[in-house]
Amino acid sequence: MTHGPPLIEADGIVKRFGSLLANDVAHFDVRPGEVVSLLGENGAGKSTLAKILYGYYAADAGEIRVRGERVDISSPRDARALGIGMVFQTFTLIPALSVFENVALFQSDLPAVMRRGEILARMRHYADRFHLAADPWQPVRQLAVGEQQKVEILKQVLAGARVLILDEPTKVLAPQECEGLFRTIAELRAEGFGIVLITHKLREVLSSADRIAVMRQARIAGTFDRREATQENLLRLMFGGALVAPARRTSPPIHDGHGYALELREVSTLGGSGAMQLRDLSIAFRPGEIVGVAGVSGNGQRELGELILGLRRPHAGTKLLWGEDASRWSVATVREKGVASIPDDPLALACVPGLTVRENLALGTGVRYRAGLGVDWQALDGDMQRSFARLKFPRPNFEARAATLSGGNLQRVVLAREFAHAPKLIVALYPTRGLDARSTMTVRALLEDARDGDAAVLIVSEDLDELFAVSDRLLVLYRGAIAGEFGPRDFRAEAVGPLMVGTGDRADAA
Amino acid sequence: MPRSAATLCLESALGAASRAALVTLVALGAFAALLTAAGKDPLKAYVDTIAYVFGNPYGFSELLVRMIPLLLTAVAVALPSRIGLINVGGEGQLYMGAWLTTAGALSLSDQPAYVLLPVLTLLGFVGGGLWALIAGVLRALRLVNETISTLLLNYVAPMIVGFFIFGPWRSPESASYPQSPAFVDAARLPSFFHTRVNAGLFYAFVCLLLYWLLMTRTRWGLEMRAIGGNPEAARQLGVPVFRIILIVMFLAGGVAGLAGMVEVTAIQGRLVSELSPGYGFIGFLVAWLAGTSAVGIVVMAFLFAVISSVGDILQITQGLPFAVVNILMAVILFIVLARRSVGSAAR
Numbered sequence: 001m002t003h004g005p006p007l008i009e010a011d012g013i014v015k016r017f018g019s020l021l022a023n024d025v026a027h028f029d030v031r032p033g034e035v036v037s038l039l040g041e042n043g044a045g046k047s048t049l050a051k052i053l054y055g056y057y058a059a060d061a062g063e064i065r066v067r068g069e070r071v072d073i074s075s076p077r078d079a080r081a082l083g084i085g086m087v088f089q090t091f092t093l094i095p096a097l098s099v100f101e102n103v104a105l106f107q108s109d110l111p112a113v114m115r116r117g118e119i120l121a122r123m124r125h126y127a128d129r130f131h132l133a134a135d136p137w138q139p140v141r142q143l144a145v146g147e148q149q150k151v152e153i154l155k156q157v158l159a160g161a162r163v164l165i166l167d168e169p170t171k172v173l174a175p176q177e178c179e180g181l182f183r184t185i186a187e188l189r190a191e192g193f194g195i196v197l198i199t200h201k202l203r204e205v206l207s208s209a210d211r212i213a214v215m216r217q218a219r220i221a222g223t224f225d226r227r228e229a230t231q232e233n234l235l236r237l238m239f240g241g242a243l244v245a246p247a248r249r250t251s252p253p254i255h256d257g258h259g260y261a262l263e264l265r266e267v268s269t270l271g272g273s274g275a276m277q278l279r280d281l282s283i284a285f286r287p288g289e290i291v292g293v294a295g296v297s298g299n300g301q302r303e304l305g306e307l308i309l310g311l312r313r314p315h316a317g318t319k320l321l322w323g324e325d326a327s328r329w330s331v332a333t334v335r336e337k338g339v340a341s342i343p344d345d346p347l348a349l350a351c352v353p354g355l356t357v358r359e360n361l362a363l364g365t366g367v368r369y370r371a372g373l374g375v376d377w378q379a380l381d382g383d384m385q386r387s388f389a390r391l392k393f394p395r396p397n398f399e400a401r402a403a404t405l406s407g408g409n410l411q412r413v414v415l416a417r418e419f420a421h422a423p424k425l426i427v428a429l430y431p432t433r434g435l436d437a438r439s440t441m442t443v444r445a446l447l448e449d450a451r452d453g454d455a456a457v458l459i460v461s462e463d464l465d466e467l468f469a470v471s472d473r474l475l476v477l478y479r480g481a482i483a484g485e486f487g488p489r490d491f492r493a494e495a496v497g498p499l500m501v502g503t504g505d506r507a508d509a510a
Numbered sequence: 511m512p513r514s515a516a517t518l519c520l521e522s523a524l525g526a527a528s529r530a531a532l533v534t535l536v537a538l539g540a541f542a543a544l545l546t547a548a549g550k551d552p553l554k555a556y557v558d559t560i561a562y563v564f565g566n567p568y569g570f571s572e573l574l575v576r577m578i579p580l581l582l583t584a585v586a587v588a589l590p591s592r593i594g595l596i597n598v599g600g601e602g603q604l605y606m607g608a609w610l611t612t613a614g615a616l617s618l619s620d621q622p623a624y625v626l627l628p629v630l631t632l633l634g635f636v637g638g639g640l641w642a643l644i645a646g647v648l649r650a651l652r653l654v655n656e657t658i659s660t661l662l663l664n665y666v667a668p669m670i671v672g673f674f675i676f677g678p679w680r681s682p683e684s685a686s687y688p689q690s691p692a693f694v695d696a697a698r699l700p701s702f703f704h705t706r707v708n709a710g711l712f713y714a715f716v717c718l719l720l721y722w723l724l725m726t727r728t729r730w731g732l733e734m735r736a737i738g739g740n741p742e743a744a745r746q747l748g749v750p751v752f753r754i755i756l757i758v759m760f761l762a763g764g765v766a767g768l769a770g771m772v773e774v775t776a777i778q779g780r781l782v783s784e785l786s787p788g789y790g791f792i793g794f795l796v797a798w799l800a801g802t803s804a805v806g807i808v809v810m811a812f813l814f815a816v817i818s819s820v821g822d823i824l825q826i827t828q829g830l831p832f833a834v835v836n837i838l839m840a841v842i843l844f845i846v847l848a849r850r851s852v853g854s855a856a857r
Contacts, residue, residue: 311746332748349746352739363736364747373728
């Protein structure tokens with residue numbers, strides 16, 4: 001089906017943000033009936049290129065052609081008029097409106113009196129092909145994330161998009177939902193749509209893309225046909241050969257003599273105000289093991305992390321830390337006893353942007369640096385400098401406001417603080433979300449080092465590959481309860497996936 | 511670290527001063543136009559004010575007297591603002607401080623001054639503090655926004671005072687005018703140099719100094735600034751947010767309560783119904799314009815003391831009610847608000 005002139009072509013696109021070169025793309029095109037994958041680590045320029053094609057950013061230089069004709073795209077509205085649609089990571093649906101209303105609202109030339117029948121008929125046509133089960137009159141907020149994504153695509157298609165840009169579409173999905181998405185993509189491809197699939201997951205690329213454009217440092221480092229692409233040559237192009245995926249470490253021997261670092265005995269919490277209720281959790285973590293927690297977001301992972309950190313109290317049951325009843329401990333006490341927390345969003349959850357780096361490093365250190373009524377800044381500086389050195393992070397200016405640091409450097413400040421005092425239990429909630437491949441490797445290596453140093457580590461992630469790579473044991477959370485437990489032998493998406501969406505049961509998974 | 515904090519403080523004070531100058535000029539211009547339209551002579555009023563305030567010692571001493579409640583109520587606003595809370599209840603806290611002070615002064619009237627004055631100071635602080643704590647508890651429990659509750663409590667406090675001076679505390683000597691009996695001399699805060707300038711000025715500057723030390727030198731200041739900068743991160747890092755909200759609201763209300771204590775013990779000598787011509791609200795303006803800087807608060811309190819002298823002058827020389835000056839203050843408030851919203855839109 002890949003005939004005719006390209007649906008969209010871009011030549012010589014240059015985009016700078018201040019002194020940062022974000023895009024220097026010689027050529028990029030998408031043909032009808034083709035899935036082109038934009039692959040690259042975070043910051044490589046994938047999203048920038050996509051947003052230029054969608055008119056979200058204006059390029060500093062370069063030319064864009066649609067079906068062979070030179071066009072000027074200065075806003076998303078222009079892009080939509082030219083048949084270019086984009087699905088962002090955060091959806092732009094209105095939760096209270098129905099599927100039909102969301103789709104209709106997006107049509108560019110909606111008359112004052114809608115021709116409902118016509119829109120509905122076209123909707124039904126595509127809904128069948130996409131296996132979109134939702135009733136057109138159902139409010140969007142009742143739909144699962146995967147269904148919402150399909151509505152988002154449907155909306156673009158009905159508004160006349162011929163090129164669809166999907167920005168990291170699988171990031172929000174459970175494994176089963178991913179399959180549904182790729183079926184939808186295959187349908188679109190068969191109908192002659194052009195698809196741009198932005199991702200950094202090699203497996204998805206190799207299974208679904210016709211062509212793969214690898215981006216590195218603002219440029220397209222190379223384009224492969226599906227036939228020529230292999231995991232090795234894609235990786236080499238992505239990282240310039242600098243990165244080798246580390247081999248899975250062998251699990252350390254189980255320490256029989258040790259007590260548990262953390263033990264939950266039939267713990268339940270209260271739900272309400274958006275929080276998932278945890279139900280009858282009984283878990284025990286030993287020192288020297290990494291326990292992964294899998295699950296679709298919103299099934300109690302955050303609440304579990306908050307429970308351990310003392311941000312949420314058990315309503316029933318007991319929480320023990322190193323054998324002591326810690327059910328009523330404050331966050332400060334929990335941290336002083338040696339629990340560290342690595343959140344997914346350091347800017348929102350672990351830093352105060354208006355304070356200096358030094359002040360941020362002092363927060364959460366409890367009684368350690370108390371000096372009279374104030375803080376012993378010298379002792380703090382010394383310890384933190386040593387921590388940065390030990391982690392091999394460049395040391396930022398401690399006087400600088402945290403807000404002036406980049407996201408990556410901020411993450412390092414948080415890691416340096418959390419690892420400064422040899423934590424004995426580390427709670428890592430989506431610790432690599434939003435990090436590029438290199439930083440992801442660093443964080444994983446830190447967690448593994450901590451494990452080898454006899455710390456207990458809890459890692460929550462949506463990325464099964466990540467969990468399979470680092471965990472010694474894997475728990476699946478579904479609706480606030482443990483749906484299953486797996487050893488490394490059973491680390492397979494087919495086994496774990498069904499439990500994540502509540503379709504399997506223990507018998508099936510075994 | 512100390513030097514940078516001092517520099518920062520100086521910079522913010524200079525910034526506050528220049529902001530104040532600009533805002534004042536515009537406001538004086540607008541107010542002058544209004545007075546002209548009303549057939550009054552604004553220029554004369556302004557010149558008279560300058561002459562009155564800076565031309566004779568008495569005028570200047572009255573300026574200092576007026577600064578006392580403004581400084582105290584401004585600290586009562588600045589302190590919670592550092593943890594992101596907006597306390598507009600300085601007025602009510604002032605009244606409750608005065609109320610509890612009066613309770614002490616009337617029941618302990620046989621005590622000597624060296625016992626009575628410290629006790630009354632403490633009572634004034636506790637009275638305002640507990641009043642603000644109501645709003646603090648409601649806020650910490652996430653039940654009621656503190657801006658709403660402190661504002662509404664402002665209307666309740668003067669009624670409590672009114673109930674007592676019309677009822678149980680009504681002075682037998684002045685049956686026609688509702689007020690408490692006069693305090694004994696031991697309950698009077700000393701004044702100096704045959705003026706009304708009193709020990710309250712000392713209280714105000716001690717509070718300012720403590721406020722500055724707390725914010726810049728202590729780990730509680732750091733924790734407070736953490737809550738103000740990112741409450742969620744502060745919570746996650748083990749900062750006791752709940753406890754700090756309660757303590758800060760109590761302290762803030764206490765400082766405003768001191769203003770009430772000073773008014774009844776130094777100025778009035780008894781509890782009266784019209785205790786404050788809106789000091790709590792002017793203090794809010796002062797703190798807001800000062801941008802929470804301690805030096806800025808002094809600059810702004812001075813400025814607003816001068817402005818309220820304009821009201822006195824208009825009353826004396828041109829027969830206008832004192833309340834006219836509220837128009838001038840309202841104009842200043844509007845200019846500040848307009849500047850804020852323009853600023854945030856530009857950001």
